[in-house]
Amino acid sequence: MEEIFSNEDKVIITTLIGVLMLLLMGVALLVFFFLSRRKITEKELEKKTLEIGYQKEIIQSIIVTQEKERKRIAQDLHDDISSKLNVINLNANLLKDGELTAEEFITVNDGILTATDKTLESARRIAHNLLPPILDKFGFKEAVEELVDTFNNSRKIDINYNLKYPKKHLNSSQELHLFRIIQELINNSIRHGNATKSTLVIEEKNKSLFLNYSDNGIGFNLKELEFKKGLGMKNIESRVSILNGIFTIETDINSGFAIKITI
Structure with a gap:
C-alpha cells in the first residue's frame, strides 16, 4: 500500500508541477504579449507623432510659401504698378491744368502713353507669374x-x-x-x-x-x-x-x- 500511495503522491506532485509550469508559461506568455503589445503601441504612437509633426511642417511650409507669394505680389504691385500709375496721374493733371505749350503737351501725352504701356506690361507679367496663360489655354x-x-x-x-x-x-x-x-x-x-x-x-x-x-x-x-x-x-x-x-x-x-x- 505504501508503495502504491507513494506512486500516487509522485503522480500528484508531478501533476501539480506540470500545472504550475503551465500556469507559469501562461503568465509568461501574457506578460510577453502585454509587453509586446505595449511596445507596438508605443511605436505606433511614435509614428503618429512623427506623422503629425511632418504634417505640421508641411502646413507651415505652405503658409510660409503663400506669405512669400503675397509679399512678392504686393511688392510687384507697389513697385511696378503704383509707381507707374502715379506718373500717369501727375501727367494727366498737367494736361488737366491746360497751361502747356504744344510741345509740352506732346511730351506729357507721350509720357502718359509710355507709362500706360509699361503698366499693362507689368500687369501681364504679374498675372503670368500667378497663372501662366499658356497653362490655362x-x-x-x-x-x-x-x-x-x-x-x-x-x-x-x-x-x-x-x-x-x-x-x-x-x-x-x-x-x-x-x-x-x-x-x-x-x-x-x-x-x-x-x-x-x-x-x-x-x-x-x-x-x-x-x-x-x-x-x-x-x-x-x-x-x-x-x-x-x-x-x-x-x-x-x-x-x-x-x-x-x-x-x-x-x-x-x-x-x-x-x-x-x-x-
Whole structure:
C-alpha cells in the first residue's frame, strides 16, 4: 500500500508541477504579449507623432510659401504698378491744368502713353507669374515646354526634356503645383547648383505619373537640413505632399542633383 500511495503522491506532485509550469508559461506568455503589445503601441504612437509633426511642417511650409507669394505680389504691385500709375496721374493733371505749350503737351501725352504701356506690361507679367496663360489655354505639357525653352534661350542652362504627359491626367490645380515644382527645380539648378545642364523626364505608367529631374550642379549634403531649406526643397516637398506624391533625392557635394517624384 505504501508503495502504491507513494506512486500516487509522485503522480500528484508531478501533476501539480506540470500545472504550475503551465500556469507559469501562461503568465509568461501574457506578460510577453502585454509587453509586446505595449511596445507596438508605443511605436505606433511614435509614428503618429512623427506623422503629425511632418504634417505640421508641411502646413507651415505652405503658409510660409503663400506669405512669400503675397509679399512678392504686393511688392510687384507697389513697385511696378503704383509707381507707374502715379506718373500717369501727375501727367494727366498737367494736361488737366491746360497751361502747356504744344510741345509740352506732346511730351506729357507721350509720357502718359509710355507709362500706360509699361503698366499693362507689368500687369501681364504679374498675372503670368500667378497663372501662366499658356497653362490655362493650352495645357500643362505646352506650358512646361514654353518654360524650358525660355530657360534654354536664356543660355543660363541647357535643359534636355522628354514630356509624355497624358492630357488632363491631373486637374488644373494639381497641374499648377507640378508646374511650380519644375520651375523651382530649374531655378535651384541655376541659382544654387551652378548647373550648366539638366534633364527633365515626365511619363505615365500604370496610372501613376513619374517626374525625373537631374542636373550636373555642385549638389549638396542631404544631412544638412538647413541647406535643403535654403534651396527651396521645403517648398517642393509641400507641393508634392499636396499632390499626394512621394519623392526621393540623390545628391552629394560636387556630384550633381537628382529627384524622382511619383504621383
